[in-house]
Amino acid sequence: MLKALPIDSIEQPFKTLLRNDHIVVEAETGSGKSTRLPLWSSTQGKVLVVEPRRVACTSLAEYLATDEANPEKISVGYAIRFEQHFDENTQIIFATPGVALRWLSEGLLADFTTVIIDEFHERRWDTDLLLALLKQQQSHRLVITSATIDSQRLVDYLSAKHLHAKGRNFAVTVINQASDSRDMPDIMNIDKRISRLVSEHIDTQQDILIFLPGRKEISATHSALKQAFSEQVTAGLLDIIPLHASVTDDERKRALTESDKQRIIVATNVAETSVTIPGVTLIIDSGLERRTHQRNGRTVLALHAISKASSEQRKGRAGRVTDGMCIRLYGKAAALELITPPELQREELVEAYLASLCCGAKFSQLPFIDPLPEKTLTVAKHALSAMQAMTEDEVITDYGRCLYQLPIDTLFAHLITAMATRADKEAMVDLAAALSIPQRLWQPPKNEETQEKLYQWLGNSFCDASALIKIVRSEALPDWLTVDDNMLAEARLLSVQMREILELPDLTVASRFKREQWQNAVINAVPELVFVRREKRQQAMSNGIVEVNSARDSLIDCKVEDNQLSQAMLVFDQFALPGRGVKQNRILATCCSPVTMSQIVDADLGDIVQGDTVEQTDGSFKTAMQRIYAGRVIDTAWTQPEGQSARSAIIDMLFAGEAMPELAPRIVADISQWNLYLALGLYNADFVKRQPKPVDITQWLTDQIDDLGIEHIDDLALFEPSDFIFDGIPEWERQEFDEQYPREVKLTDLVMAIEYDIPRKLVVANHIQGNRKADPKRWELPRWQGWRIKYKKASRVIDIK
Incomplete structure (x- = not known):
């Protein structure tokens, strides 16, 4: 019955x-x-x-x-x-x-x-x-x-x-432990606060269920409770049990089965629904969880207050067999959300999009209970199209089906299938397996002695990626390595499963791979995984799209030879956290593999930009052609200026005053005043020869160089500044115009550059030089009738009236 x-x-x-x-x-x-x-x-x-x-x-x-x-x-x-x-x-x-x-x-x-x-x-x-x-x-x-x-x-x-x-048959008394009824859940000293609370209720012999946001807090609280109640634990009277997604079968069964011992179960919201935990009559609810959300286009994992619906779910764990109690570590009137927002509204959609296509449905046309965010949907569609996983009309390709067949993130599936050799495929499979488990596989050593052992163990392949691959593959691991045995078993199972799908050799006979060759294959498959360090902020790295910081536990900054950090790396795994600003994210690079700048150059990444032209000792000139990736110069090649390169070099030299030093100031003044003349509506076709069009100074000089037949820098010696004449404001009008609208104003011990904002009828006088302490007076300046005037010195801006 x-x-x-x-x-x-x-x-x-x-x-x-x-x-x-x-x-x-x-x-x-x-x-x-x-x-x-x-x-x-x-x-x-x-x-x-x-x-x-x-x-x-x-x-x-x-x-x-x-x-x-x-x-x-x-x-x-x-x-x-x-x-x-x-x-x-x-x-x-x-x-x-x-x-x-x-x-x-x-x-x-x-x-x-x-x-x-x-x-x-x-x-x-x-x-x-x-x-x-x-x-x-x-x-x-x-x-x-x-x-x-x-x-x-x-x-x-x-x-x-x-x-x-209806659900519960027994009443659950709710107690809010907060100084103010509006206090929100708080992570500060959560392990100590809970330990004190448990001390007040431990003598009641009731089983206690504690809700915490994540494994980190569970571990800290578990340790604090074991230390506080060590006598009861040693005597076999008390069992303190962690419960989260990656606990052992023994821990799970102890948590879900009644016992003669008093139990304290320290759990994430895995214990919030579905599972029955018999005997629990006291709930301690931190009111916190870790969940993802979209922030400035990134999926970030952050600490959140739970929703009211989750709060009720947690409360419902007590009162199953008798009256219970729920102690909430937040105020009764805390401003909790009504329900937890759906993941499709707060995460990237690539994996969901691919799954939908493989099930024969067009993701963008599915009848979801809530509409999908357009921006996130578009990003996912572009990502899958770039991988050639689907056609323009949302039909899955054979390659897309191959990606979905692998039970891992779509990016890793793409990397695996893009590897050309069997050895490279195996390396990518094992790395993907290590990065696709729910918790960290290992904890890198913190002291120098163990780091040295790790360096010797890994040899020349000292990096996060190589360490993970070797840990997954090694039958016997050194005892000084801190490895999570449960996660290692899961990573190996995943590797074995993918190897079977792809018909690759068994994990026990994994093929050796050449790291640089493997890295080059990764770079060619997904170039955006390549990051270079910022020159001034060495902890920051960028791929030109996003900036990341090296994680504290990454090996990328360990064992630095000659105090030289690796300047370029592949970033295989990132962990995003919300930053201080409402749109800021702090993204940590948690799995890196250093590459050389030459590898990036060989992959033809970045843009070629012309740099300085330098005169050699023999009188010839050479121009620097710089390869720029993510805002940083990663390679420079010196070439003889020719064609467009020569023309650009000539213009740079003219502007820098390295050739015809008096030319650039005159041409800049002539053309700037012409553009101002036009903008003020002073153009009169009866007196002015030039067409009433604004002039770009660089383009005008380029056209002049072409017209004069200047092909090499050496050709400049054949010409004089007088050969470059800009025919703009009529000569008879120019002096009066310059007096009324000067580009520079000189007062006693004060020189100012003048800018004109015509739409706003505003003049800005920018301090250039001079030790004058007092601000300029209105009567000292040109009339500028009908214009507002501002004086700017450094970051200080004042109105002159």
């Missing part, structure tokens, strides 16, 4: 409606929806249950396979990345959204009658995409569960029926 649950109140209407309708089930935490609905749906055929998290997938499937939860012994299995437990006769399969999307692209969802998307209120991009695709196909009966008040939008979106079931 099944134990009664709140969700049971809707069993009959659910089974009746499911025959002909989509259903949106709104049910509070603890109602039993995640276990009962799959069983009810299985009466009408095979059921796919899409769970947003791997922990929920495995734990729900394992629980539903027990006699207690499933007395009729309906077959249950699950599918997550690297792990599948089901066969063709399994009636209910729990799967993550990524697995469900791949099955949809391969036509495998045809085996299912009903698709249940659980915990839809989390609004992940893959669940939003899956729902839009299934809505468009209209080939399955859909059941969507949501724990929030926003479920009516889902009902309207799907033209579905709405069922509501």
Whole structure:
């Protein structure tokens, strides 16, 4: 006999409606929806249950396979990345959204009658995409569960029926630990604050669930609690358990199974939905989470206050079996968002776009529940087009299908497929595997002694990328390396999976690769991965599009020979954080591989710009042709000026006063005054020969050089400044015009350059030289009748009246 649950109140209407309708089930935490609905749906055929998290997938499937939860012994299995437990006769399969999307692209969802998307209120991009695709196909009966008040939008979106079931049977007392009712959640000293709170409640023998934003805070709080309650832990009376996406199976089972010991479970929002944590009657809610959002065109990961919907979800973890308590570390009137914004509204869309195309749908035309941001959509479309993953009319290419086949970020998939040799492909596969796991694979050494050991271990390939590849490949790692064994196992599984897909050698017999050859292949495939250091700010690096800073844990600044930092590098992985300004981002380069400037030159990156022309000891001239990448000169070649190069060099020399020093000041004055003359409307066709058009000084000099037949710098010796005559303002009018509108004004111990802003009727007198302390007086200046006058000295600007 099944134990009664709140969700049971809707069993009959659910089974009746499911025959002909989509259903949106709104049910509070603890109602039993995640276990009962799959069983009810299985009466009408095979059921796919899409769970947003791997922990929920495995734990729900394992629980539903027990006699207690499933007395009729309906077959249950699950599918997550690297792990599948089901066969063709399994009636209910729990799967993550990524697995469900791949099955949809391969036509495998045809085996299912009903698709249940659980915990839809989390609004992940893959669940939003899956729902839009299934809505468009209209080939399955859909059941969507949501724990929030926003479920009516889902009902309207799907033209579905709405069922509501109450959740908790027991009261949960809420206590807000804040000095002011409006105080927002705060990360400051969170581990110490929680440790003090736990000390006040540890004697009650109740299990405690603590919500924290991430693994870093969990680790700090876990250590603080173990230190504070070491006697109870040693005596076997207390179990302090971390719970996040990458915990071990043992830690997960300890967290999700009742115990004789008192338990303190320190978790991320992985414990917020789906999973049942029995015995918990006290919640400590930090009110914080880490989530992504778009900021100035970048997806950044940042600390956020949770939404009111998440706050209720967390509270709902208590009060499952008896009255509970929820202590919130923020004010009762804190200005929390109503619901968490959808990922499709706050992340880059390349991966979602590609998944949609592989499922046979045009991403830009899918009927999403919320419209997609146009700017982010356009960026994703351009990225996939540049990779040749799709056609202009949004049809997936064979290359795009190849990219999607690899279970990693689209950029890494593109890099792998772009490698020309097998050895280079393998290197890219292993690096991509190491960078595609949910947590860091290793912690680089901080002390010089261990850094030296690492340097010896890596040899000439001392960099982040080479270290990751070698760690993934090595059967036996040095004991002085700090490596996360769980993440290493996952990275190796991912590498093995991709090697099988691409028919590459086993990981145990990985091919040796030549690092420079591999780097060159990467540069040619994705040039924007090449970054060079800023000349003045050496910690900053740029590729001409974005600026990054080397991360503290990167090896790029370690083991610097002769105090010379690597001036160019490939940046394979970036981590974006919000900066101080509302549009600023701080982007850290977390995985780098140093390259030489010559590698960048050989790849023909950057622009060639003509530099200075220098006279040689033999009287000849040479011009510097500079290659500029990301605002920095990375190579200079000296050439004999010829053609356009010679013409540009001649003009530069004239402006610099290195040839005919009296010419440039006169021509600049003549043409500047002519342009001002025209702008003031003083042109009179009866007296002026030149056409009334503004003149560009550089272009005029270029035309004069062509007209005079000057082809080489040496030819300048054949001409005089008098050969360059600009026929502009009539001579009889020029003196009076210069007096009324001078370009320069000289007073006692003060010289000013004059600018004219004609549309604003404004004169700006810029201080050039002179030690005069007093500002100029109006009567000392030209009349400039009807004009406003400003005096500018350095950053100081004043009105002269």
